Amino acid sequence: MLVSTLKPWWSWMQKPLLHSFIRAITTLTPIPPHTFLHLHNPSDSVIYLKNREIDAFIKLRNLNAALAVFHTTPLRDTVTYNLIISAFRNQPNHALRFYAEMGLRGIRESPTTLTSVIAVCTNAMFFKEGVQVHCRVIKFGFTCNVFVGGALVGFYAHVGECGVALDLFDELPERNLAVWNVMLRGLCELDRVNVEDLMGFYYPRMLFEGVQPNGVTFCYLLRGCGNQRRLEEGKKIQGCVLKMGLVESSVFVANALVDFYSACGCFVGARKCFEDIENEDVISWNSLVTVYAENNMLIEALEVFCVMQVWRKRPSIRSLVGLLKLCSRSGEHCLGKQVHCHVMKFGFDEGSVHVQSALIDMYGKCMDIESSVNVFECIPKRTLDCFNSLMTSLSYCDAVDDVVELFGLMFDEGLVPDGVTLSTTLRALSVSTLASFTSSQLLHCYALKSGLGGDAAVACSLVDSYSRWGHVELSRRIFESLPSPNAICFTSMINAYARNGAGKEGIAVLQAMIERGLKPDDVTLLCALNGCNHTGLVEEGRLVFESMKFLHGVDPDHRHFSCMVDLFCRAGLLHEAEELLLQAPGKGDCFMWSSLLRSCRVHKNEEVGTRAAQVLVELDPDDPAVWLQASIFYAEIGNFDASRQIREVALSRKMTREIGHSLTEIRQ
Template sequence: MRSKKLVNLTRAISTIACKNNPTTIPLTSLQLDTYIQPSDRDTIYSYNKAIDYQVKYGSLSYAHQLFDEMIVRDVVTWNAMISGYNKCGFFEEAVWLYRQMVVEGVCESSSTFSTVLSVCCNAGWCRRGLEVFSRAVVLGFGLNVFVVSAVISVYMGMNFFDVGFRLFSGLSERKLAVWNLVLRGCCDSGRSRELFGVFRSMGEEGVRGNALTFCYMIRGCGNDELVEEGKQVHCHVVKNGWCEVNIFVKNALVDFYSACGCLLDAEKSFVVISPKDLISWNSMVSAYGNGGLIFEALEIFSKMQYWGKKPSVRSFVGLLTLCREEKNIVLGNQIHCFVKKTGFDVGSAYVQSALIDMYGKCGEIETSVSIFQGDHEISLESCNSMMTSLLQYDMFDDVVELFAMMLAKGIRFDEVSISTTLKALSLSNCASLMGFLMLHCCVIKSGFVINSAVSCSLIDAYSRSGHVKCSHQIFEELPSVNVVSFTSIINAYARNGMGMQGLGMLKEMTEKDVKPDKVTFLCVLNGCNHSGLVEEGKMVFDLMKTVYNIPPDLKHYSCMVDLFGRAGLLEDAEELLKQAPRKDDSVLWSSLLRSCRIHRNEDVGRRVTTILMDLEPEDPEIWLQASNFYAEIGEFETSSHIREVAVARKMRLDIGNSLIETRGHL
C-alpha cells in the first residue's frame, strides 16, 4: 500500500521536477499505455524500463504511480526509485523506500548499497551510512569496489579522511573513479597538500588521470593558494593536451589563478579559452570581483551579454559579493534592479542569499529583512545570510529566534546555521547553560558534532559563559584535532584566566606535530596576559619568532605591552614598542601611558607623552590624556599649558550621550 507520506509528496515533486527541467514533459497516462504495450504490461522488465524513463526526465510522481501499479517488484525496480528520490533531494523518502525493500524481503544488490550510501553521504548521515555498510558486509558486499567506494565517500564527506583512506588502501582493485574520489576528498577536507602524494601513488600504479583528476588537482591548489604547485599542474595539463580539448580544465585554471590573486594569469587563461562557455565568463567575473576590480568586473559582465551569454546565478553572486566587500551600496542597488529584471530574485536561493548578505554588510539591515520576508520559499542559504547579518548588528535574540523558526518549519540547517546561533546565544543577555545544552543536543542529534567548525563554536560558546569544563570535554571528544580546534580551546582557557592550561595545550600541539599559527600565539599571549605570566609570555613571544618564523603583528605587540604594563615593567614595554612593525601606532603608546599613570612612572610617562603628542597633534583625547598625566604627577603648570594649547587649537571632545530606558509599572 502506498505511503501517505509519499502520496502527499508526489504533486510537489512533479512541480519541482518541471521547474528544474522546464523542457521535460512528463508522460501522460495515454502515453504510458503506448510506452508499455498491453501484451507485456504485467512484466517487470517493461515497468522497470518505464520507471527508469520517468526518473531520468525528472517525472518522479509518474514513476511512483507506475511503481504502485506493480504487483511484483524486483531489485532493479527499487533501485530505480531510490535513485530517483536521491537525485531530487528527497533523502528521507529514499531511505524509507530502502527500508520497505528490506521489509518485503527483496535482496539488495551492489547498486542498491552504493545508491543508499550516496544518499547518506548527500544528506550528511554518517551513522545511517555506517549501518547500511554493516549490512552490506554481512551480506558479502564488503569487498565490492562500488560499495566500498561509496562508503569511502561517506567517511570523507564526514571529515573522517584517515578512515576513508585506510578503506581505500585496502581495496584490491583501484580504478580511476576511486582515485578521483580520494582526490575530491583531499580537496573537500582541506588536505590539498596531500593531493600530490595521492597523484604520485596513482601514477606508480599505472593509472592515468583524466580531466576530472586535473580539475581536482587544480582546485586543491587554489583552496590553499599553492601557486607554485598549481603552476606545475598547469604545465602537466598543457603537456598532456587537456587544455586543448577540455573546457572544464580551462575554467578550473581561471578559478585557480583567481583564488591565488594572480589576476594577470587568470586573464591569460581566460583569453585562450575558445569557444568560451557561460562558466568561463562567470569565472572571470568572479576573478575580478574577488580582486576588488569593479570596473573590470562590470566590463566583462557587459561583454558576456554582448556575445549572447545570459547572466547566470554565479555572475550575480560574484557581483553582489564584490558590492558587499567594497561596501558599494549604489552599485548593489543597480545589480539588484538587474536581478529583478531577469527574474533571478525569485528563482534562485543563492541570489536571494547574496542580496540579503550584501544589504546587511552595507548597513541596510531593514532592506535585508524585507528581502528575507518577501521570499516565498525560505531556503537554508537565505536563513544563513539573514542570521549572519543580524549577528553583525548585535541582534542576538533575533538570530536565535530565526534558528528556532528554521526548526519549526523543518528547514534544513548546516554548520553555518548552528555556529552563528551558538555565537549569538553566547553573546545574548538571555544566555544560559540550559540554552547551550539544548543546542548541543541538537548538534549531536543532527550529526554535526563531528564537524570541526561546529565543535569549535561549542567550545567558544561554553567558555564565554564560564563553563570551561564543558569546552574541554568537547575538545577531548573530537575525532581529530587541528590548529583551529587547538586555538579554540586555548582561547577558551585564556578568556577565563587559565593561562597555564593554555600553555599546556601549546605544548600538546607541538607533541602532536600540529603547527600553531598567528591566532594561536595571540590566544596564548592573551592567556599569559590575563594570568600575569610575564616570563612565560616572553618565552612564547620569542618562540613564535625564532622557532616558527612567524613575525608578530600589532596585536601581538599590543598584548605584550599590556602584559608588561600590568606587571610594571614599563621600560621593557617601551623598548618592545620601538621594535614594533609600526612605531607610530598611537593606540599602543596610549596603552603604555595608561600603565605609566597606574604605576606612577614619571620618566617613561614623559617620553611616551611627547611621542603621543607628536603622533596625534590634532587628537583631543591624546592631549587630555597627556594633561591628566602631568596633573597626576604634580606638574600642574604643564597640565594647564597643554589644555590651553588644545583650546587655542579649537580642539573639542565629542559630548558623550547616555540612554536609560525605564519600564513603568501600572
Template sequence: MSRFMKSGSFDSALKLFDEMTERDAVTWNIMISGYYRYGCLFESLNFYRQMVSQGIVESSSTFSTVLSICGCAGFFRQGLVAHCRAVVLGFGANVYIGSALVDLYLHMGLVDIALKLFNALQERTLATWNVVLRAFCEMRRSQELMRMYNYMKLDGLEPNGLTFCYLIQGCGFERLVDEGIQLHCCVIKKGLDNSNLFVANAMVDFYSACGSSIDTRKSFEAIPPEDVISWNSMVSVCAANGHLSDALEAFQRMQLWGKKPSVSSFLGFLKLSSVRNNVSFGRQIHCCIFKLGFNILLVQSCLIDMYGKCGDIESSVAVFVSVPERTLECCNPLMTSLQRCGFIRDVIELFGLMVDENIGYDEVTLSVTLKALSSVSLPAGSAYNSSLLHCCAIKSGFESDIAVACSLIDAYSRSGEIGVSRQLFNQVSIPNVICFTSMIGALARNGMGKECLVVLDEMIGKGLKPDKVTYLSVLMGCNHSGLVEEGRLLFDSMQSDHGLGPDRQHYSCMVDLMGRAGLLDEAEKLIADSPWSEDSVMWTSMLRSCRMYQNEALGKRAAKMVMELEPEKPCSWIQASRFYCEMGDFERMRECREIAAARRTARDVGGLSFIQVPPGSNGWV
C-alpha cells in the same frame, strides 16, 4: 517500460509496471535505475525496498544502482544493509558492485575502508579509478591525489578528460604548480585542450588559483568564444582573485558575444564587493541580478552577506524581508551580518525566531549565537543561555563541530566557567590551531597566564604552528598574570621562531604589561621603536601606568600625546585631567575638564530591533 523511462514518462512506466501480473529482477531494475537517472533518489530506493519485501532476488545491476543511490543521497545505513546483502548473495567480487562500494564508503568519509575494498578488487577500470580520484579531489588531499594517479599509471590505464579535470582541480587547491604544468603538457599531447571544454576550463581555474594571470589568460584565449562556461569561469576566477578590472572586462566581452552570465559570475562579484568593502559596486551587481531574474536562494543569501560585510545592515535586512520563504540559508548570513554590525541582541532574537518557525539551525547558527551570548553584559543570563545552546548542540549532533566547540569554550569562559571550557577542549578529538587559540584565550580571560603557556607548549608539541591571534591571547594571559619575563620571550619568539611580525595589538599588550610592572622607560622605548609610535591606545595605557606609579615627567609626555592624537574625543581629555589631578596640577586639570565638557557628544538614543518576533513566542529573548 524502458522506453517510457528514457523519455521521462514516469507515469506511463509506472502504470505499465502496476498492470504487470508477474515481475522479475529486470523489471524492478528498470524502475529503480530509471528514477535514479532522473534524480528521484527517494522513489528509486523505495522501489528497491518493495522489491526485497516481495522476495525478488537482486542482480548485480540492482546492487550497483542501489549503492550509488545510497552514496549520493547520504543513505548510509541503507547502503550498509545493501553491502551485507551483496556479500551474502555472492556479489562481493563483482567489479561494478565493488566500484559502487568504494564510492559509498568514500562518501561516508571512511577512506581506509574504501581503499581496502579498492585494493581488493580483482579488476580496476578507469571508472573505478576516477571514483577514487574524485573523492581525494573533493577532500582537497592533493598530495594523495597525485600519488593515486601514479599508481593508476602503473596499472597501465590511460586517463581521460574526467581524470584530468579531477587532477588539475586538485593541483589548484594546494598550488602544485610543477605538477599542474606537467598535467597541462599531457593534456596538450592528447589533444584535450581543444576537444574537451571541461579540461580547458579546469586549466583556467588552475592557473588562476596559482596566481599566474598571464597563463590564465592564455588558457582562456585558447577556448572558442562560443563556450559560455569559459566566459563565466573567467569572470568568476578574476573576481575571486581580486582582479576587478579583468573581471569586468571579461564580463563586458561576454555580453558582446551574446552570452548570458551565470550565477557563479555574480557570486564572484558579490564576494569581491565584500572583500573590498565596496557597497556601491555591490548595489550595481544587485541591480544586474534583479534585471536578469536571478532570484534564487543562493544569490539572495550572498546579497544578505555582502551588505552585512559592507556595514549596510538596513539593505541586508531588506533583502531578507523580500525573500518569499525564510530558510536556514538566508537566516545564517543575516545572523552573521547582525553580529558583525554590533546588533547582538538581534542575533539572539533571530535564533528564537528560527526555533519558533521551525526553520532549524546548523553549526553556523549555534556558533554565531554563542558568540553573541558571550558579548551580552549579563554574566548569569549569558551562562544560562549558553547551557541551553549547549544542549541544542548535543541533541542536534553539532557538539563535535570545531566551530561550535570553540564558541562554547569562549562562552563558558566569559561567564567564569573555565572548568567547563577545559572539559569541552579535552573532548575535541583532533584540536586545530583555532581550537587551541580559543582555549588559550579562555585561560587568559580568567587570569591563568601560566596555564596559557602550558597549552601553547602542548600546541607546538603537536606540530601546530601558532598564528598571531594565538600569540596575542598568550600575551594577554601574561599581562593579566604579571609574567613580564615570559611575555618578553614570547614577543621575541614571534619573529625569530615563527616569522610572525608583531602587529599593533601585540605592541599594545606588551606596553601595558611593562607599564603594569612599573617598567615605564622600557615601555616608552617599545612604543618609540614600534611602527605605531603615534598610537593613542598605547599612550593611554602608558598614561594609566604613570598615574599608578606617580611618574610625573613621563606622564606629562603621555598626556600630551593622548590629547594631540585624539583631540576630538572627550575621553582623551578626561584621562589627562585625572592624571593632572593626582599630580596636584589642579589648574591644568580644570582646563582639560572644560575642554572635555565642551566636546562631549550627546548619548545615542535607544536602539531598535530589526527582527520582529511573532506573538506567542517562547522565552528565548
C-alpha cells in the same frame, strides 16, 4: 523584531528525524523473498508493468505520481525500490526510509541498490549510515563489485576518511577510470595530502596499470596543484594536457587551467590560458570573472563582466555569486545593488538558492539589514541556506535577539538546522541579554540529538559560549571530545582559557597544537597573549611574542603590540613597554600610549610618564580626554605648572567632554 508572536525558540526543538533504517534491517530477521512471494502470490508481469509505470513518471519528473503508484501496489521487488530510492536521492531522509522498508519486507538489495544508497549517504554526509551500509555490503559479498566498491571509495573520500578510501581502493580486484578519478578527487580535496603523493598516485601507479587518463583526471590534478599553490607541478600537468590535445577538445580542462593559475596567483598565466581558448564559451568567461572576484580584483572582474555581455555571453550563477561575495568582503554597497539588478534581469533572484543567499549576505555585510530582510521575505520558498545567510547577516549587524527568533521560525517552516545554523545561534545566545546559560545547554542537547555535536563549527561555538558563561571546564570537555580538532578549535579553546584568566592552560593548549603539526595564525597567537596578559605571565608572553615572526612566520600587528604593552605595564616594566611601543607599526596608537601613561601614574614613574604624555598629546590633539589625562598625570607628580598650562590650552581650544548620563524607566 522579525516575528512578534512566535513561541519560545526552544518549543520548536523537536527530536529530529533520525535515520534508524539500519536498526530495522539488521536486528529484525528478514522474511525470505520466497515467503513474501508465496504469501502475496504476486505476478512477475504485474510487477514489471508497475515498475515501467513508476519509471515513466520518474523520467517525467513527476515524483508524486510515481510515489502514488508505488504506494498503491503491494507487489514490489528489488527493481521497484531501486527506482524509488534513486528518484529520491536528493531527499536523503525519504530515500533511507524506502531502504529501511525494503529491508523490513525481506527484499534483498542488489549492487544497484547499495550503490544508490551509498550515493545518498555521500551527498548528505551521513557518515554513520554510510558505514552501516558498508557492513551490509560486506555481509552480502559485494565488496569486489567495481560499482559498489567505487561508490564506497567515493563515500569515504568525500567525508575525509581518505585512509579508508585508499584501503578499499587497493582491495578492488578491478579498477576502472571512474574509480581512479573518484580517488584522485578525494585526494586533491584534502589539504594534508602532499602534491607529491597526488602526482605519485597518477604517475607511475595509474599509468602502470594501463589506465588512460581523461579530461576529468587532469582537472582533479590541476585542482590539487592549485590548492597547494604548486606552480611547477601544475605546469607539468599542463604539458601532458597540451600533448594530448585536451585544451582544444575539452573546455573543462581549459577552465581548470585558468583556475589553477589563478589559485597560484599567476593572473598573467590565467589570462593567457583564457585567451588561448579558440571558442570561449560562457563557462570560460564566467570562470575568469569568478577568478578575479575571488582574488579581490574588482576592476578586472568588472571589466571582463562588461566585455562578456558586449559579446552576448550570459553571466552564470557562479560569476554573479562571485561578484556579490566580492561586494560583501569590500563593503561595496552601491556595486552590490547594481549586481542585484543584473540578478533580477536574468531571473536568478527566484530560481537560484545560491544567488539568494549571496544577496542576503551581501546586504548584511554592507550593514543594510533592511534590504537583507526584504530579499529574504521575497523568496517564494525559503531554504536552509537562505535562513543561514540571514542569521549570519543579523549576527554581523549585532541583531542577536533576532537571530534567536529566526531560529524558532525555521522550525515553524519545517526546516532542520545544520551546523552553520547551530553555530550562529550559539554565538548569538552567548552575547544576547535575553539569553541564559540554560539556553546554551538546551541548544547543546539538540546538537547532540541531531548528531551535530561533533561538527567543528558547532563545537567551537559551544566552547566559546560556555566560556562566556564562566564554565571553562565544560568548554574543555567539549574540546577533548573532538576526535581531530582543527586549528580553529584549538584557537577557541585557547581563547576560552584566556577569557577566564587561565593563561598557563592556554599556553599548554598552544603547545599541544604545535606538536600536532597545526600552524597557529595571528588570531591564535593573540588569544594566547591575551591569556598571558590577564594572568600576568610576562616570560611566557614574551616567548610567544618573540616566536611569532621567527617560528610561526606571523608578523605581529597593532593588536599583538597593544597586548604586550599592556602586559608589561601591568607588571611595572614601563621601560620595556616604551621600547616595544617605539617598535610598533606607526610607533603605536593613542590606546597604547594611554595605557602606558596610566601605568606610569600607578607606578609613579615620572620619566617615562612625561614622554608618554607628550607623545599622547601629539598623536590626538583634538581629543579632550587625552588633554585631561595628561593634566592629571602632571598634577599627580607635582608639576602643577604643566598641568595648568595643559588645561588652559584645552580651554582655549574650547574642548569639552560629553557629560555622562543615565536613563531610568518608570513603569506606571
